[in-house]
Structures are given as structure tokens and as C-alpha cells.
Amino acid sequence: MSAALAPACSTAPLAGTAWQSPGAQASVLHAPLLQSIGVRHGFTTREGGVSSGRFASLNLGRSWGDDPANVDRNLGRVAQVSGFATERLTQVRQVHGCRVVRMDSPAQAQREADGMVTAHDLVLGVLSADCVSLLLADGEGRVAAAHAGWRGTTLGIATEAVAALATLGADVQRIRAVLGPSIGPCCFEVQQDVASVFAAHDPQVVSHRAGRTFVDLWSYNEKLLMRAGLLPEHIAAQPPCTRCDAQRFYSFRRDGANIGQHLAFIIGGSP
Numbered sequence: 001m002s003a004a005l006a007p008a009c010s011t012a013p014l015a016g017t018a019w020q021s022p023g024a025q026a027s028v029l030h031a032p033l034l035q036s037i038g039v040r041h042g043f044t045t046r047e048g049g050v051s052s053g054r055f056a057s058l059n060l061g062r063s064w065g066d067d068p069a070n071v072d073r074n075l076g077r078v079a080q081v082s083g084f085a086t087e088r089l090t091q092v093r094q095v096h097g098c099r100v101v102r103m104d105s106p107a108q109a110q111r112e113a114d115g116m117v118t119a120h121d122l123v124l125g126v127l128s129a130d131c132v133s134l135l136l137a138d139g140e141g142r143v144a145a146a147h148a149g150w151r152g153t154t155l156g157i158a159t160e161a162v163a164a165l166a167t168l169g170a171d172v173q174r175i176r177a178v179l180g181p182s183i184g185p186c187c188f189e190v191q192q193d194v195a196s197v198f199a200a201h202d203p204q205v206v207s208h209r210a211g212r213t214f215v216d217l218w219s220y221n222e223k224l225l226m227r228a229g230l231l232p233e234h235i236a237a238q239p240p241c242t243r244c245d246a247q248r249f250y251s252f253r254r255d256g257a258n259i260g261q262h263l264a265f266i267i268g269g270s271p
């Protein structure tokens with residue numbers, strides 16, 4: 001990408017008030033919107049782990065060939081910084097769909113789904129390396145985590161996550177939702193087939209620059225959340241762009257397959 005086309009995306013290193021990492025560590029970022037209502041959560045970066053090469057260094061993914069012992073150590077680091085027991089981590093086998101499942105006990109990634117919801121003291125975690133991660137909470141112990149790639153986004157997983165929280169008894173107008181670090185409208189270039197899918201739903205999220213076509217996953221998900229009943233001030237939809245910031249984030253678009261993955265996690269139960 002030439003300088004003339006350089007995106008105006010959020011690469012400022014934790015500047016301002018939007019994203020914070022507690023203490024001196026740079027491994028886990030917090031979103032003030034969730035912190036303000038006392039919800040324990042985090043979005044990992046690639047910094048502060050033990051993995052090497054294309055996985056350097058805080059890789060939390062286990063499907064792209066990193067040494068499992070290194071992933072274990074990285075997860076231990078995240079758990080220690082964040083104050084949770086790794087045995088409480090609950091994941092699904094992510095398949096780029098829109099299914100949100102209710103979790104009542106810790107689980108490894110056996111169930112196929114892209115979202116989870118719970119009111120229990122579980123650490124719901126989703127993996128990503130450009131896809132949007134969504135964390136939602138009502139401030140009363142009900143939480144959800146979802147993985148929204150472009151397919152999951154168009155299938156409406158954000159809507160499904162809100163509905164699942166409501167089924168658990170959440171008041172939709174109290175739900176806060178945060179989009180995690182992911183590929184921004186500055187960098188998410190698509191071909192015509194993908195552009196057409198988005199344009200059919202919302203032409204405003206498709207843009208053209210210098211003969212290339214881009215889609216704004218952030219705006220699309222934000223609109224889904226508002227349509228589901230969330231208040232605009234309860235949505236944080238301007239995360240850092242993973243492709244723009246190679247120091248802090250993995251990016252499938254930038255670096256290709258067989259790289260590390262970030263973990264977005266949120267903890268339910270009584271605050």
C-alpha cells in the first residue's frame with residue numbers, strides 16, 4: 001500500500017482513552033466501556049509471550065502448528081496477568097458461522113460454533129487474527145463472546161449474541177459491546193463477490209479507493225448491534241487495526257496463514 005493510500009486507522013499505541021493495558025505489561029488490552037461496569041475481560045496482543053518465528057510471541061492458537069507447550073505458557077501468562085484460572089477457559093471450534101451456544105461449564109473447543117453466552121463464572125474465549133472479536137456484557141454477570149469474520153458478520157452473529165444474552169435475561173438496553181482489534185476499513189480489501197454480499201445488505205460499508213474495493217466490518221457490526229437494540233453509547237466499534245500494527249498484532253491478511261492468534265476473553269458470573 002502506498003503512502004498516498006495509507007489508511008487513517010487507529011495505530012496510536014494505546015493513546016487516548018480508548019484502549020488500555022493495565023500496569024507495565026503489553027500483553028492484554030482492556031476496553032474502558034467494559035471496565036466501567038466492572039466486567040473482567042481482555043484482548044491479547046502478540047507481545048510478551050514465548051513463541052517464536054511466525055508465532056512470536058504471545059500466540060494463543062493451537063491449530064496452526066505452534067508448539068503446544070509454548071501456547072500453554074502463553075495462556076498461563078495471560079491468565080496470570082488477568083487473574084483467572086486456565087481451567088475456566090471455555091472455547092468453541094470456530095467455523096465462520098453465526099451459531100451462539102450457551103455454556104454452563106468449562107469446555108475445550110469441541111462444539112462447533114462462533115459465539116458463546118453464559119451467566120456463570122466461565123472465561124469465554126474466542127481466537128482471531130484479523131476477524132472481529134466481539135465481547136458483550138450486561139454488567140450483571142451475563143456475558144457473551146463471538147468471532148465475526150466477514151461470513152459471520154454477514155450472517156449476523158452480532159445479532160445472535162445479543163439475542164442469546166436476552167434469552168438469559170439480559171436487558172438489551174444495558175448491554176455493552178466492544179469490537180476487538182481486527183482488520184479495519186483501511187485494510188480490508190475484498191473482491192467483487194464479497195463486496196456484493198455486503199452491498200446487498202448495506203452499500204454504505206463498501207468503499208472504493210484507487211480502483212480497489214474495501215469493506216468496513218466495524219461499521220457493519222456496529223449497525224447490527226444498534227438494530228438489535230443496543231444504545232449507541234454502549235458500543236465501542238473503533239478498535240486498533242491488526243493489519244496496520246505489526247508490532248502489536250498478528251494479521252492473516254498481512255502475513256498469511258500459519259501465524260499466531262489473539263484471544264479475546266470475558267468472564268461471567270457475579271461481578
Ligand SMILES: [Zn+2]
Pocket residue numbers: 007009183184185186187241242243244
Ligand atoms: Zn488497517
